[in-house]
Amino acid sequence: MKTRQTARNEQGHAYTYIGNPLPKVDAYAKVTGRALYADDIMLPRMLYGRLLRSPHPHARILSIDIRQALELPGVLAVITGEDLPQKFGILPSSQDEYALAREKVRYVGDPVAAVAALDPDILDEAIRLIKVEYEVLPALMSIDEALAHPDIKINDEARIGNIHKAVSYEFGEVDAGFAQADYVREDWFYYEGNNHAPIEAHACVANWEPMPTDPVGGKLTLWSSTQTPHYVHREVSKVLGLPQSHVRVIAPHVGGGFGGKSDPFSHEICACELSRRTGRPVKITCTREEVFLLHRGRHPVKMWIKTGVKRDGTLTAMHFRSFLDGGAYGSYGIATTYYTGALQTVTYTLPCYKFEGMRLFTNKPPCGPKRGHGTTQPRYAVEVHLDKIAHDLGLDPVEFRRRNLIEPYTHTINGLRITTCALGPCLDQVVARSHWNEFHSAQAMTSLSSNGHVADTAISPPPSHSRGGGGVDEGRGPLRSPSAGLGLPEGNAASIKRGMGIAASSYICGAGKPIYWNDLPHSAVQIRLDRGGGVTVYCGATDIGQGSTSILAYIVAEELGVQPGHIHLETADTTLTPVDLGSYSSRVTFMAGNAAIAAALKLKGQLFEAVSAQLLVPEERLRAENGVIYDEDDPGTSLSFIQAVQLAEARYGALVASGSYAPPEGIHGDYKGAGVGPSPAYSYSACVAQVAVDVETGEVVVEKLWLAHDVGQSINPLLVAGQVEGGAYMGYGEAVMEQQIFRKGRHKIPSLLDYKLPTTLDTPEIETILVEIPDREGPFGGKEAGQGPLNPVIPAIANAVYDAVGVRIDETPITADKLRAEVTPARWAPRPQVMPSEAPSPWPTRLIKWQPEEKGVR
Amino acid sequence: MLRLPPFRYLAPVTIEQAAAMLAGEGEQAMLVAGGTDLYPNMKRRQFTPPVLIGLRGIAALKSIDGSPEQSMRIGAGVTLTTLAEHPLIQQHYPALATAAAAVSTPQLRNAGTIGGNVLLDTRCNYYNQTEFWRHSIGYCMKKDGDICLVAPGSPRCWAISSADTAPVLVTLDAQVRLVSVRGERVIPVRQLFQDDGMHPYTKTADEILTEILLPPADGWRSAYIGSFDFPILGVAAALRVAADGSVANARLTLGAVASHPVEVHDAVARLVGQHPTPQLLEEVASLAAKRAKPLDNADLTINYRKQVTPVYIRRALHELLEV
Secondary structure (H helix, E strand, C coil), X not given: CCCCCCCECCCCCECCXXXXXXXXXXXXXXXXXXXXXXXXXXXXXXXXXXXXXXXXXXXXXXXXXXXXXXXXXXXXXXXXXXXXXXXXXCCCCCCCECCCCCCEECCCCCEEEEEEECCHHHHHHHHHHCEEEEEECCCCCCHHHHHHCCCCCCCCCCCECCEEEEEEEEECCHHHHHHCCCEEEEEEEEECCECCCCCCCCEEEEEEEECCCCCCCEXXXXXECCCCHHHHHHHXXXXXXXXXXXXXXXXXXXCCCCCCCCCCCHHHHHHHHHHHHHCCCEEEECCHHHHXXXXXXXXXXEEEEEEEECCCCCEEXXXXXXXXXXXXXXXXXXXXXXXXXXXXXXXXXXXXXXXXXXXXXXXXXXXXXCCCCCCHHHHHHHHHHHHHHHHHHCCCHHHHHHHCECCCXXXXXXXXXXXXXXXXXXXXXXXXXXXXXXXXXXXXXXXHHCCCCCCCCCCCCXXXXXXXXXXXXXXXXXXXXXXXXXXXXXXXXXXXXXXXXXXXXXXXXXXXXXXXXXXXXXXEEEEEEXXXXXXXXXXXCCCCCCCHXXXXXXXXXXXXXXXXXXXXXXXXXXXXXXXXXXXXXXXXXXXXHHHHHHHHHHHHHHHHHHHHHHHCCCHHHEEEXXXXXXXXXXXXXXXXXXXXXXXXXHHHCCEEEEEEECCCCCCCCCCCCCCCCCCCCEEEEEEEEEEEEECCCCCEEEEEEEXXXXXXXXXXXXXXXXXXXXXXXXXXXXXXXXXXXEECCEECCCCCCCCCCCCCCCCCEEEEEEECCCCCCXXXXXXXXCCHHHCCHHHHHXXXXXHXXXXXXXXXXXXXXXXXXXXXXXXXXXXXXXXXXXXXXXXXXXXXXXXXXXXXXX | CCCCCCCEEECCXXXXXXXXXXXXXXXXXEEECCCCCHHHHHHCCCCCCCEEEECCCCXXXXXXXXXXXXXXXXXXXCEHHHHHHCHHHHHHCHHHHHHXXXXXXXXXXXXXXXXXXHCCCCECCCCCCCHHHHHHHCCECCEECCCCCCCCCXXXXXXXXXXXXXXXXXXXXXXXXXXXXXXXXXXXXXXXXXXXXXXXXXXXXXXXXXXXXXXXXXXXXXXXXXXXXXXXXXEEEEEEECCCCCEEEEEEEEXXXXXXXXXXXXXXXXXXXXXXXXXXXXXXXXHHHCCCCCCCCCXXXXXXXXXXXXXXXXXXXXXXXXX
């Protein structure tokens, strides 16, 4: 761990808790197995539920016969689409799901019926006894199939063919920008889809409590492993036809989300309806296969980029197109589509930019948000594309990036407000710590002294590639075995080449707009002080393992001068806690953190007033620390926190305060669609990857990742480092292993045995560097860490592979079979790895041209 | 979580009891040792035995005896961890220790046994799927269906022999003891296997694999290259070098390329009597690799698996020979 300077507040006081590596507040409970997750919840008289899912990727439902299932002893209820006729969806603009399919099924796994029974062992038989008659329809399983068959309509939300959403923007004058370029390059890329693979499978327990005297008939409580209890609250209420006042959604401990628990799901709604029908609690726990099927994972995206650049490396224009494979339903897909384009302008300065995006429906599990939501795919494409341009022009890839860095406190060409940006220092850090320059000098020496290749297997790099293919090849110990491939034996040093690659990225610290448009706070915190000195914090924020509950504790502890362990935390409960929109878009620390500060400051004000009156010390001189409020000039003059609370309660009555947060105005443009991309701040990350490639077998081992992250100010550096490492690990898996493959309309490998994820054994050494330049608006200067650090990892690995062997794989994952096919000399002319997609021409939506106004724009 | 189907569990403490129970319960009964292969398969309904006979209480199955000079006996219930860490095995039969250590993860090696690994069910990614998945695609002949989904025109099942230790034991010329109420027999381990994805073992339903017998090490060197997960290729090589540096004997077996471990005789015969050179090893590897005919029922592409087979064979030979 690097040496840290003690973080200080604006008055120059050192923080007591902020910036310190404290344990999570729930660490003990989790490590000892005491923490309750949704599947741990058992209620008296509880029933078990399960969904019958479609075996066909696309079919019309002709009939459903549930009579036999209902007659099975132990079965208490069976419901079908007719019982839940209200459509829903996470976005108001994509209300295209039924809890149980009506008329049609659109992917293998689409829920068709739901059963509740006394015992989970009855469910198999009950599901088997539900007879569904289908008329099988042709299935479209890829972006290009969906484009080629507009006649086969998968989802009526698509206005043209299977195009769910098409967008088209031009910011600035793109033709003029390309005219100024000395060099223009175009590339196609494909980013494979993948699943979040949280270790906790989705689970929920619903409990309907009847109340005949209530005109509504009762109240409903749902415990669910969700990242967004507030949105689930809204959608469950809507589908069940219950007022929101009669529905309570609670997220207990959640075992990982990564975006996969951000939608309202069929199993949640069905558990609620089954509970209402039976008057008993109902639990539904998904299998791992169901997690792969309900999915909402990373969209597979095909991308085309054209970039203009001056000889000195200054970017003059970019035109970017994305084609998203959305799967069968909308989910967050409209937002994802925008996100594939919106943030291109946030990392490097683009004087003009054109973006066209298109999401297609296919007969696959619906895609949605996964860590890096819609920005991971273009970040990969752009960073590899820029690396190619650097090599084409003989520019140093680091200098090329530095030359184009976005300036702090500016607006981008598409109107996004930028505040702090420490990407420059991040690049400096990863370059220095990885010994980037020394590595490449050594590589160049090796290239001079030998041809740098194994004689009969490696190809020569194209002459224009000044560094590519010159991999340093002296053995540095054996490669470790990746679980995705064969084990590499020791002693193959001759066939092993090493390379280093670099990439940079940026990410939002919370979406600037909520999912449903409103003027309400995005997050709110209430704090209650009791006369015994107890501090209880109430916030809707949902801890999915990232530590948001702990963050609330540290922040309130810092402001009130009590220990974090002293604080009771009530979170993610739509009845008890004020709304926080959810754990998505890296928003919680920034927004709930600011709300917590606001609430704590109100109480602190009351405490200081009371103490000031008692001690006759002016409020400005008071400090709260370690359970004591004291005179800074005379620390002996003090009162305990408990005494202060009692004085204040006597003076003001019960001590309760709330604080809330909404992003500021003026952070985005005024065009339609400008709501996706703005954020109160952006985090920045830079990554260097070192890889070793076995040129005979094509196996890639990522040996080390250096990852520097501009976090503003870490509230807890341990948690930030955990998030950065988690992002690095996940990015590594996406870069070299994970793939959501379909065969004959089915997910080929919906299990954690066959779906390749990195294990501890595979994960490379990760060196995390936190760059701390406090942001003016972040809580104590903090910015996000949950998602941004993932994004540069994938292109850094791709660029490192090229650096090692002089071969580009323009799609993910970079697996041994793809790499070997490229490294081995081809017997025929190589064809492009990523075949272009045929888009409707003209692009099937109206072009929106937008120019930023002069004010505040570069 | 997937749930196990209901079953009765019997817990014999001697081999004789186990054999009697197996004979008494009929062909529907199954043996279980570590359960690391069987229980997941039962959860996915590849097997729904009404009775399981658990072998873990039988002390006689849990020891490793003998010496590399005479011969060694490995009880079928020895865990893969114990086997991989056994000093005599590591020193004199290194391929076996390597293969045992290559199976899955530490937790599963602590539970899984050598007997269970040798008798691993053959694998195929059309078969090792849940009941829902197999129902969705229409079932295959190995379980509940009529055709092979990998090769629909073929009359047979192409599920893969994926045990890491199987090709090694064949290459080491090991024998196995099979015990039943009818008596017992000792057969070369290569005769335990047959190239049939549905019925990959010649063992009869009432027989229990009780031990593995290794011949004297006697100057044999051995190597295994496999993988972390179920192998998509396993290469087991063993050979003996004469005093003059020429190859005296050689054996080579490929795993995960067919429904049984595939012994390669013709290619390695070229090594015998020769002083190894890089060129010779390359030739032998290329020739031996022709025996690998992968189908699209495991990870990565068929072409890739074909192309890297000679590379791994050559590397296994290089581990044993200084050239």
